[in-house]
Amino acid sequence: MSADLFHRVNHARTADEVCAQIEALVLEGVLRVGDKLPGERDLAHQFNISRPIVREALKNLEERGLLCTRHGGGTFIADVIGDVFSKTMLELIADHPKATDDYLEYRREVEAIAAEMAARRATDDDKALLTSIMTRMEAAHGKEDIADEAALDVEFHQAVSEAAHNVILMHTLRSCYRLLTNGSFFSRSLVYGYPGARDQLLGQHRAVFEAIMAGDGPAARRAAQAHIEFVEQCKRDAERAKAWQTVSRLRRAHRSAV
Incomplete structure (x- = not known):
């Protein structure tokens, strides 16, 4: 310290x-x-x-x-943030996919606000921190260190929310990111395992980063929204592919038994 x-x-x-x-x-x-x-x-x-x-x-x-x-x-x-939801509520959320959709929808809108604020308010120290995280993220990407890259993903979003200089926004988003890091109901492996997703995610983070560094609020907002929209699409595609696989397995098992 x-x-x-x-x-x-x-x-x-x-x-x-x-x-x-x-x-x-x-x-x-x-x-x-x-x-x-x-x-x-x-x-x-x-x-x-x-x-x-x-x-x-x-x-x-x-x-x-x-x-x-x-x-x-x-x-x-101390843990002054606490968990957003009780264990019982988390179990309900995990059993109902709509909750994950709502989670991403919420993040799409709130992170867009945070990114726009950050573009207007980020100090030199905020920008230095974001630059450091972006550099480490690119290094992890180059080494194909997916675990480190995913951890830096969360760190990047937290730094953007801090650069917005709104304590309510920052702590609210920190609670959201806690759900990500502990895998409560949304597995990021769905996204990072999607073909070509890692390259696209890095590009999206860089777009948010560059807009903030340039002080371009509208561009930062659009980049943040586009990033979460991509995550939403990856989730939908992964769930659809999983459903197809389930049906295919059932067909094969049934026909083998006939």
């Missing part, structure tokens, strides 16, 4: 200001779920306050559910 993440606080309101700094960093997505905070001694040094005051602030944040401690392991940002 960066040593200059925190700054010295006003000694008149020490514990409150420590809490306020950490809260703001979580809200803005700088500190993310699972991030480990520096040790008590380091925090006291960065804030330029005593360790008892740091301890008081951390206890306050833990009681409110913002931090969690692991015995002998340190203090971490």
